[in-house]
Amino acid sequence: MASLTLAGVVYLLAIREFFANPTFPRRVVVIGLVLAAVWHVEFLRAPAGADDDIHRYVWDGRLQRLGYNPYLVVPSDPAAKGLHTAETRNLNNPDLPSPYPAGAQLFFRAVTAIQESTVALKIALVVCEFAIVFVLLEVLRHNRQGAHMVLAYAWSPLFAIEVAGSGHIDIVGALLLLMSAAALGRRWRATAAVAFGLAIAVKLLPIVLLPLYWKRVRVRDAALAAAVVGLLYVPFLDHGRIPMGSLGTYVQNWRFNGPVFALLDHVAPPQLLAGLAVLVGLATATWLRRAAPEWSPDIFAWPMAASLLFAPAVFPWYLLWLQPFLRSPSTLVIIIWTVSIFPTYVMWHLRTLGRPWGSLPVWVMLLEYGCVAIAAAMIALRRISRSVALQCSADQ
Numbered sequence: 001m002a003s004l005t006l007a008g009v010v011y012l013l014a015i016r017e018f019f020a021n022p023t024f025p026r027r028v029v030v031i032g033l034v035l036a037a038v039w040h041v042e043f044l045r046a047p048a049g050a051d052d053d054i055h056r057y058v059w060d061g062r063l064q065r066l067g068y069n070p071y072l073v074v075p076s077d078p079a080a081k082g083l084h085t086a087e088t089r090n091l092n093n094p095d096l097p098s099p100y101p102a103g104a105q106l107f108f109r110a111v112t113a114i115q116e117s118t119v120a121l122k123i124a125l126v127v128c129e130f131a132i133v134f135v136l137l138e139v140l141r142h143n144r145q146g147a148h149m150v151l152a153y154a155w156s157p158l159f160a161i162e163v164a165g166s167g168h169i170d171i172v173g174a175l176l177l178l179m180s181a182a183a184l185g186r187r188w189r190a191t192a193a194v195a196f197g198l199a200i201a202v203k204l205l206p207i208v209l210l211p212l213y214w215k216r217v218r219v220r221d222a223a224l225a226a227a228v229v230g231l232l233y234v235p236f237l238d239h240g241r242i243p244m245g246s247l248g249t250y251v252q253n254w255r256f257n258g259p260v261f262a263l264l265d266h267v268a269p270p271q272l273l274a275g276l277a278v279l280v281g282l283a284t285a286t287w288l289r290r291a292a293p294e295w296s297p298d299i300f301a302w303p304m305a306a307s308l309l310f311a312p313a314v315f316p317w318y319l320l321w322l323q324p325f326l327r328s329p330s331t332l333v334i335i336i337w338t339v340s341i342f343p344t345y346v347m348w349h350l351r352t353l354g355r356p357w358g359s360l361p362v363w364v365m366l367l368e369y370g371c372v373a374i375a376a377a378m379i380a381l382r383r384i385s386r387s388v389a390l391q392c393s394a395d396q
Helices: 002-020 025-044 054-065 078-083 102-114 118-141 146-154 157-165 172-186 188-202 205-213 219-236 247-253 259-264 270-291 297-309 316-321 329-340 343-350 360-396
Strands: none
Touching: 002 146, 002 329, 002 343, 025 157, 054 078, 054 118, 054 146, 054 172, 102 118, 102 172, 102 188, 102 270, 118 146, 118 157, 118 172, 146 205, 157 172, 157 188, 157 316, 172 188, 172 205, 172 297, 188 219, 188 247, 188 316, 205 270, 205 297, 205 316, 205 329, 247 270, 259 270, 270 297, 297 316, 316 343, 329 343, 343 360
């Protein structure tokens, strides 16, 4: 926790410098990217945690190559005992089938076909993380922004921990979503729509961004994207039905670091609250689509952040989806959230002491969301002060 605190503070100080300077020498950007690669090495070398999700990824990929459906096979089923390897025998939630959408499943299958191990998957995920750097550099060049803003992405401590360290599939979705945003900026509408559909096929979170594509892609582009996503599910169909795995169980039972959901959980059913989280994200995207008709990829972060705020579980790696779009002062509050979420890692330590999973200490959530609220209040007051000063100047 001490190391994370230091990394977070230094990262925020770096962000201040990035926003304060329009350009940096090219050698600074190159050295910064080299440093980002270097500090991934130790995390990449470290073995995945005993109950990290990456063991489930290996299991799902292995099942597919053996001819089984990961949405139907339960890992703890005695009939599936012979299908396990040393790396999959202790995967988390063994009494549930897979919750991951078809796009993620096919990624698991592709990587495990090359080498069936957590190391291979971590390497593949880190490659996706580095690919974001190159796409982001192209987006910055196209938008005439300083190349140094790529370090606002590359230097985030979350990536070393959650991609090189634990290995989370979210980075694949973030790459596809950034590719969609880049294509949209160049008016490659079919490419933007298909990449967006594939991002949703990795995890469902970006579905709240649909309003941002309104009138920016054609109906035929949307139809093409829907067809591509539909084809991804064909290998997993169960008697003609699209399988959902344990997604319903996730909504019904999994709780972690979701303050709004926790407050409302006593007065409304979880399915309704999950729908509310999606509705909030869609409403935010709709408002942004009307308020900011000019295209800017920075607005991608806000609908997803709003939806996560109402979600039943907010794990640190969920914020990986937001990180490639945090490149301007308008997203400073979300940038602070990517650092203030660090105290939630104490849950993994408390679990080893026998504390029930998901029951975070009150001080953790107060610190995490308190920092975000204070930052938002300070930014709002500063804008109000500037507005008043400008009005007074105009009156004079």
